[in-house]
Amino acid sequence: MSVENNGPLPGSGSNRLPLSRQRRDVLQHLRGQAAPVTATTLAHVCALHTNTVREHLDALVDDDLVVRERSAPAGRGRPAWRYRARPPQASPAREYAGLAAVLAAQIARSSTDPRADALAAGEDWGRVLTAGQEPTADPEEARKRLLHLLGEIGFAPEADARTRRVRLRRCPFVETAREHPGVICGVHEGLARAALGALGETPQDVELLPFAEPDACRLHLDTGTGPTGPDAVKHPHRPATPGEDR
Template identity: 80%
Template sequence: MTVENNGPLPGSGTNRVPLSRQRRGVLQYLRGQAAPVTAGVLAQVCALHVNTVREHLDALVDDGLAVRERSSPAGRGRPAFRYRARPPQESPAREYAGLAAVLAAQIAGSSADPRRDALAAGAEWGRLLTAGQPPTADPKEARTRLLDLLEEIGFAPEADADAHQVRLPRCPFVETAREHPGVICGVHEGLARAGLAALGPAPQQVELLPFAEPDACRLHLGMTEQTTGEDDEDTAEHPAPAGPPEAHR
């Protein structure tokens, strides 16, 4: 399978400057703290000047890798800022783009059935991301909650009113998806399938159409014969303009 268009834009975090060794070290120290800490405390741990640490912390906050919050008031003066690292599942998925590229190449090169293994890996990811979330009895709410999850990961989903037809104009792993679309897109479809199954009352159909548009992928959720028929009627009344070249051969 080859990709003939550019597809989605990179997902959240794509414009981030790669972390320097020192900034990555500050982040690692921050992740090792049991509770939010001040820049002064972290400066002692990192053996850096407090102004240097504060600069790194502010950049990590801007990148979504850390959270800044005020300490509780105690005496006179403004309470100091405290910082904590975001858990990995809250951090922009761009942090794991390099790992995704390595794993995709491994699956594509060694698996007897890359798509099957990609779907299975994505399903495990979806179950992990939805672990502990109670399912809803409303299928539409389940679809909406899945879209919220995809938003957090960095897909920027754009859906119709019933959350059936979804455009994905961004992808956190788009560079790797262009190289190994069968693997990366399979992982994302597996994630959507397992996530929707965990969040809803009953299985709903999930279909991902990678690079279906020049600037987006498409995701169909819970499509039934009735909704498909309605879409066909609407298309007949209002024909769509000619689409882009086929995304895959």
Template identity: 50%
Template sequence: MLATLRDQTEPVTMAALAALSGLHVNTVREHLEALTRLGLVHRHASAPNGRGRPAWLYLATGAEGAPSEYAGLAAALAATIHRTSDTPTEDAAEAGEDWGRRLADERGARPVADATTARGEVVDLLDELGFGADSDPSNTVVRLTRCPLLAAAHQFPDVVCGVHLGLVRGALTAYGADTQGTDLVPFAEPGACLLRLGSA
């Protein structure tokens, strides 16, 4: 959804986004509400045109990554977990799983029968969070070309990348997908981390 919005040169309505994305308007609404809460989308009312309430217009904010104060907080928390935990990667992944389930629930996640669709929902979530997710057709191998917490991830990859892997596992669970084989390889190639979402 965020990628579709970023492709638009001017603010668009929810109905237009539904038509562009092929998603039901209720699904689009849930995505837009989550993106607005994350500060990745700006919403404002259109000019009045006849009777009834003006339509809301949506525009991607252009925000890349977390605001600096949140990135600083994330780095401080990562440093503390790294320093004080006997199992920082596992603790970070556990926290990430809780976060991933919560984020998916906020998007109205329900288990889906098709694993590719479930993985696709998680890829969309990652894209909305600013990871620049680029997946293969089966949504099994995903290149993450951006990181909202890149500086902290370079300093404390065990914690930050652990949280991100947990986030993925938690979201997969919320969509009813198997998490076995899910793995994240930080900085696997220049400019990208590599995420594997189980098997096709």
């Protein structure tokens, strides 16, 4: 099952809007070139009009994803512009996005309980990310530390005054999450639950509402006294409707 709601932006760590499919294809073709190329050469590779490719390249240059440079002078006339793709940002989100897509598809195909396996994987990830950190006795401080961790990963969290209701405005794996929400969102929920459990001494409930808003997912954090095992995690089965406070 896939999700049609746009949800959060990709977790690139910048305010860049998501690339259109055609612009993303142009960038991918450019990344496949062994050396800088002209817009005309790339247009042949992409099977697009040169002016169309040039427009996409100009936008990619503005987004700092592509470098534009002059060719070496050769005879009369101004040297042509050549383009090369910048290396992908050195961030965990970009480095592992492809691997996440492959693993999510594998879990969705082969697991008898994809949701449970995704939660378990996320919990393992959360424990790894918080290994060696001393838990705090202040539940609110634990929640703030979790938000800091989520911000470092690329979720761009935006919380209310008490850090109980959080909007996740970005997602490191949003494209894969749209295709396999039960897996990727389960991993993220498990991550938040295990990390919060490691960062604080007081058990707290965790509820992730995937694609709950047109431009964000919602994460609900609260102090609780119930069990802290996997059964304590709430599993929403539908996105919240606009204005609904679940």
